[in-house]
Amino acid sequence: MKKKSNQYLKIVEWSETDQCYIGSAPPLIGNCCHGKDEAKVYCELCGIVEEWIAIHEQDGRTLPEPILPMNKEFSGRFVLRVEPSLHKALAVRSLQQGKSLNAYVSEKLTECVF
Numbered sequence: 099m100k101k102k103s104n105q106y107l108k109i110v111e112w113s114e115t116d117q118c119y120i121g122s123a124p125p126l127i128g129n130c131c132h133g134k135d136e137a138k139v140y141c142e143l144c145g146i147v148e149e150w151i152a153i154h155e156q157d158g159r160t161l162p163e164p165i166l167p168m169n170k171e172f173s174g175r176f177v178l179r180v181e182p183s184l185h186k187a188l189a190v191r192s193l194q195q196g197k198s199l200n201a202y203v204s205e206k207l208t209e210c211v212f
Contacts, residue, residue: 103147105164110140123147125162 110121113132121131121143127150131142154161180188192202 101148102151102161103144106147107165108140108143108147110136110143112136121146123150125165126150 106123106126108121108123110119112118113120116132118132118134119136119139120129121139122129123143123146126147130146131139133139133142151161188203189199192199195202197205
């Protein structure tokens with residue numbers, strides 16, 4: 099039988115601010131462990147997720163739905179609400195670059211994430 103924890107996304111990222119790796123498992127738990135060794139942080143994170151699930155089940159609490167990218171299909175569409183002034187500024191910038199608003203914002207989001 100597969101562990102329930104295997105259904106949850108586990109993220110270990112380097113933090114320039116903290117100068118260490120930080121582990122989280124959204125939407126189950128936020129930043130919850132850290133260290134200098136990426137593999138050790140991942141192992142610790144896996145243990146924390148297991149414990150978190152066990153405590154929730156023991157208390158009869160509902161666990162959030164897992165959202166692993168490989169288990170969920172994403173449409174590529176989402177609604178984003180912003181201040182009208184930001185919307186206007188983005189529209190102007192996109193026109194200045196000869197791009198649609200969608201293409202411009204998608205490009206900027208990609209720069210931030212990757």
